[in-house]
Amino acid sequence: MRDLTNNPTKFAIETTNLTKKYGDLVAVDKLSLTIDYGEVFGLLGPNGAGKTTIISMLCTITNPTSGTATVNGFNILKQPANVRRSIGIVFQDPSIDDRLTGRENLQLHACLYDIPTELTKRRVAEVLNLVGLEDRANDPMKTYSGGMRRRLELARGLLHSPKVLFLDEPTLGLDPQTREHLWTYIENLSRSSEITIILTTHYMEEADRLCSRVAIIDYGKIKVVDTPANLKAALKGDVITVTTAQPEKLATRLTELKLTTYIDASKDTLRLTVSNAEKLIPRLIKITAEIGVEVSSVSVHHPTLNDVFLYYTGHEIRTEEAESLFRKYMMIGRPTR
Numbered sequence: 001m002r003d004l005t006n007n008p009t010k011f012a013i014e015t016t017n018l019t020k021k022y023g024d025l026v027a028v029d030k031l032s033l034t035i036d037y038g039e040v041f042g043l044l045g046p047n048g049a050g051k052t053t054i055i056s057m058l059c060t061i062t063n064p065t066s067g068t069a070t071v072n073g074f075n076i077l078k079q080p081a082n083v084r085r086s087i088g089i090v091f092q093d094p095s096i097d098d099r100l101t102g103r104e105n106l107q108l109h110a111c112l113y114d115i116p117t118e119l120t121k122r123r124v125a126e127v128l129n130l131v132g133l134e135d136r137a138n139d140p141m142k143t144y145s146g147g148m149r150r151r152l153e154l155a156r157g158l159l160h161s162p163k164v165l166f167l168d169e170p171t172l173g174l175d176p177q178t179r180e181h182l183w184t185y186i187e188n189l190s191r192s193s194e195i196t197i198i199l200t201t202h203y204m205e206e207a208d209r210l211c212s213r214v215a216i217i218d219y220g221k222i223k224v225v226d227t228p229a230n231l232k233a234a235l236k237g238d239v240i241t242v243t244t245a246q247p248e249k250l251a252t253r254l255t256e257l258k259l260t261t262y263i264d265a266s267k268d269t270l271r272l273t274v275s276n277a278e279k280l281i282p283r284l285i286k287i288t289a290e291i292g293v294e295v296s297s298v299s300v301h302h303p304t305l306n307d308v309f310l311y312y313t314g315h316e317i318r319t320e321e322a323e324s325l326f327r328k329y330m331m332i333g334r335p336t337r
């Protein structure tokens with residue numbers, strides 16, 4: 001392994017007008033951003049937002065149509081081999097060999113990365129320990145659960161001690177408990193090493209919990225970049241959710257009265273951002289009575305990343321859609337042996 005630790009550069013990642021077009025479709029649109037060393041940076045966006053395409057360009061799997069980027073100080077177009085040696089990747093689509101054991105999969109990867117034999121044993125033990133798979137390391141991967149597979153992939157991505165780790169939808173399709181475990185591993189990893197992590201997700205809680213900063217991506221464009229705390233604080237105020245059969249009618253009236261800063265009406269709910277919810281609610285109830293709109297429930301909460309996403313994109317992330325696509329892939333896309 002060549003030593004890539006002393007590469008003098010300010011940013012772990014720097015992109016300049018990074019763009020990818022597929023025919024007329026602009027999958028990634030003039031992306032310019034910098035990511036510091038040691039960050040856990042989240043690309044948050046719905047299915048089709050361009051997250052995987054961004055990662056693919058940064059990992060030198062696909063070339064940009066225009067623009068460029070550096071990863072660990074190396075240019076993705078001019079120094080792809082150095083970029084590849086600097087990074088670890090855990091892909092959205094499973095890519096492990098079922099017939100091998102967990103340990104054999106890691107050893108194979110060590111071989112591909114030219115990790116010296118004397119180092120391999122130690123690194124394999126270290127990464128297995130990190131993801132808590134020592135006990136199952138000698139079992140064939142086909143006996144692993146979904147969560148264990150993902151943990152092994154994480155271990156594999158870390159084996160060659162990359163400076164930058166890419167995680168593409170690391171917990172997609174996992175049950176809440178397994179997801180929670182994986183979050184803990186990622187948190188521990190970030191705390192215990194200098195590694196920079198770039199993860200894509202469409203789970204708000206994941207971005208909120210893990211990321212030092214989040215970029216909200218929609219239709220290939222960055223809408224906003226900041227810490228989860230700042231993003232939520234910037235919405236200034238409380239969110240009131242009203243359940244009613246006539247959200248549009250109520251929204252129209254509230255807009256006429258200039259009572260709210262943001263309104264989203266969908267199906268049977270109306271969401272409002274207001275500076276002081278407690279104060280507005282009595283007035284809101286009065287207004288609903290005046291215009292004859294029946295309300296079945298009213299709730300108040302402080303802004304979440306979900307509200308932030310809605311504010312900047314005008315729509316919600318539909319998690320079900322991505323998950324059903326994933327399930328479909330798991331059923332039809334994987335080779336049967």
Ligand SMILES: Nc1ncnc2c1ncn2[C@@H]1O[C@H](COP(=O)(O)OP(=O)(O)O)[C@@H](O)[C@H]1O
Pocket residue numbers: 022025027045046047048049050051052053054
């Ligand atoms: N190889 C490809 N050929 C054509 N279109 C593609 C290809 N890969 C991705 N796309 C399109 O680019 C857009 C972004 O896709 P992707 O990066 O996979 O989004 P995400 O990872 O956020 O779900 C989508 O509209 C997708 O259909």
Ligand SMILES: [Mg+2]
Pocket residue numbers: 051052053092168169
């Ligand atoms: Mg994707």
